[in-house]
Each structure stands twice: as structure tokens, then as C-alpha cells.
Amino acid sequence: MKNRNGFENSVKEKLEQQHYDYDPSQWNAIEKRLPSPKKVLPWKGIAAASTLLVVSLLIWQLMEKENSSIVENEQQIISNKDGVPVPEKTAISSTENQALQDFDAELTIIVHDRVYDHAANNEDEEKTTSDKYRKVPEHEFVPDEESNTTVDDKTTKSSQLNQHGLSNASTGKISRPSAQFSLNKTSICTGEVIDFQLLSQSKQAQYFWDFGNGANSTDNNPVYQYPESGTYYVQLKATSTLDASVMNISDKIAIHVLPAPKAEFRWSENSMNAIPSIQFQSNSATAVYWEWDFDNGIKSTEKEPFVTFNKKGFYTISHTVTNVEGCSKSSSQQLEITTDYNLLAPNSFTPNADGINDNFIPKALEILNVNFEMSIFDKRGLVYSTTSVSFPWNGSNQRDGGLCPQGAYVWVVKYIDHEGKDQIFKGTINLLK
Secondary structure, three states: OHHHHHHHHHHHHHHHHOOOOOOHHHHHHHHHHOOOOOOOOOHHHHHHHHHHHHHHHHHHHHHHHHHHHHHHHHHHHHHHHHOOOOOOOOOOOHHHHHHHHHHHHHOEEEEOOEEEEHHHHHHOOOOOHHHHEEEOOHHHOOOHHHOOEEOOOOOOOHHHEOOOOOEOOOOEOEEOOOOOEEEOOOEEEOOOEEEEEEOOOOOOEEEEEEOOOOOEEOOOOOEEEOOOOEEEEEEEEEEEOOOOOEEEEOOOEEEEEEOOOOOOEEEEEEEEOOEEEEEEEEOOOOEEEEEEEOOOOOEEOOOOOEEOOOOOEEEEEEEEEEEOOOOEEEEEEEEEEOOOOOOOOOOEEOOOOOOOOOOEOOHHHHHHOOOEEEEEEEOOEEEEEEOOOOOOEOOEOOOOOOEOOOEEEEEEEEEEOOOOOEEEEEEEEEEOO
């Protein structure tokens, strides 16, 4: 065992002591004798890339199939809900395909007062809502009568669709509510009522009326009464129910309010020719026509009439005046008469030829100086008649002759006053012996 280890150690020492110089030419000679290495293709990388491509294609096909199914379901739902069949898909020519692309690029939808840019949305799905919507310029609105689609439309009219189910319009502008209105008159009198009517009404709009005098209304069809005369300009605004923005505004319409006359009046007692009467006076300085109703069967068109009330009581006096513009106004007051008036006739006389109270005739007939007829009646009929204050009733009986017995008799006086009106007065006279 020891001899073996000694041998190994001796060999090792000899090897360690051996030294050779490096000669590059020898190494080059060895390399020339070696065979050339073969090229190895990266099969593993190619296999991995191919697998990834196949999987991607399968996923894309599955997604396309799912999207197509969703679109068909939505079209079926719309067809069932709205009652409008969805047109079947047909082959599209290159010209039609270009038209569809142009339509998609130009499609703009106005929702209330915002514009949704369909083309911009397709280009960049990451845009925020504020980027996709912009404020609608005033000129882009279209009137109701020019619009094919309204904000509250829930169905698509088949007449608006072509064979591909698209609107014939290059843009899908949605109409704004109308701000047009009508009124029953443009020239009125102060205090007169005027009616305003919408020509069309939208559920998406709130209407605001400006009457031009600081007054306004949010009623759809308001009724208004101008308290003062002048010229006022009425304007209607249609605002959005969502954000109160102005969606449409009408032209200003001039309303001419004419002044109305004053219809106040006053009265005073007047005993003209010993006959109690009331004189009425109008306070209107601009009236050219007057009407009076005295609640006793008497009417007048005089400016300051005199009226006699025969019976005591309360009377409603009505007065109407009209000015040169044709505007009228009325007022009324209540008048109280405290005593009866009956031509100042006495209630008894004594025809006994003593020279005291021997005749009967109403005193007013002696003052009025009018043509009259006085008749005296008993229970059987007419007993006396006269047409002159010079022939009063002295108790005689023209029917039977002689004198009438003591008792109560009815008298009636008829005459035409200075205005040409028929006047009738009645009363009772007691004949005493």
C-alpha cells in the first residue's frame, strides 16, 4: 500500500515539474481537423408562437359570435316592442358601403341641448362623457315642423328607414320644443282679459310667459288682464325640464292696451219746481257716451239726468261710460229714498162749498205745466175725468149726475214729461162730508 502511494507521488512530482510553451499554430491545426457544427432551428419558440396565434383566433371568433347574437336579440326586442319589423340584412355594394361609412361619420344626435358625436365616439372609446357631448349652437336647432325625430320618440317610423334600416337623413337632429303661440286680440282696453294659447306643447319643456310689464306666468295657456294702459311686448320661452336651459324663444308680440274711462258718479237732491228729484252727475272727463239705469224702470243717456223716485226704498244705480277709443267701464251705487212721491197729491178733501179744501187735484200738475189726464174711479167705474188744472174734481159724478157720496176713490194721472216719456201716477182720495 505504501509502495503504491509513493509511486503516485513520484508521478505527480514529475508532472508538476514538466513545462510546455503555448503554440497557437498547434491549436489552429487541431481546429481544422474538427468537423463543422450543424445549424439548429428554434423549434420551441416557433411552436409557442403558433399556439398563441391559434388561441387568439379562437377567442376572437367566439367574441364575434357573441356580439352578433346580442345585436340580433336587441333587434328582435325592438321589433317586438315597437311593432316595426327589422329589415333583413342584404348584400351591400361598394357604393352603399361608402354611403354607410359617410352616414356613420356625419351622424349627430341632439339630446335636449347636447350633441352626441357618434364618429368621435367610435374613434376613441376612452373619451369621457363631457368630451363626447358638446353644447348645441343655436343654428343647429331645427323647428318642430322640419324635424324627423323628437326627443320623446320611442319608435322609429318605417317610412324613415331605407332597406338597411337607417334613416334617410344624413343627420339625426332632434327637434326642440316650439315657442309659438296665438292670442285672441292685440288691442285691448285696460282691465280687459286677453287669452294666450300654445300652438304646440312638449312634455320636455317648461313654458315661461313674459307679459312685458314685469308680470309673468308658467301656465301653458294663461289668461291675463293688463291693469294699466300702454304698449307691452309679450314673449314666450321654452326651457328644458332637465336643466332649465332655454331651448326656444318666440318673437316679441306687441299688445296695445288702451285707456278706459272712469265710471264713478255722484248725485244730489233737487226740488225743481217743487217736485223732489235726484240729479246724477258723471265724473268721467273722457267719456263721450253715458248710460244710466235707475232701478225703477227709468233709463237715460244724458250726462247729468234728473230722476224722480215715486216710492221710498233702496235703488241700485248703474252707470256705464264709453270713450272715443271705444273702451267702456261700469260702476254702481245704492241710493235710498226715504219718502214717497205721488205728484204732491193730498189724501182727502171736503166738497161742501165752504171755500176750504173744496176741490181735488195733485199739486204737481199745477207746477209741471204738462198735458195730462186725471180720472176718478169708484167701485163701479169712472165717475169723473179732466185734462185741465182749471177743472179739478169737486165731488161731482159725471156718470150718474149729482154728487158722489162720502168714501174712498181711486185717482189716476197720465202725462208725457219734457223728455217725451209717459208718466203714470196713482193714488187714493177720501171724499169727506
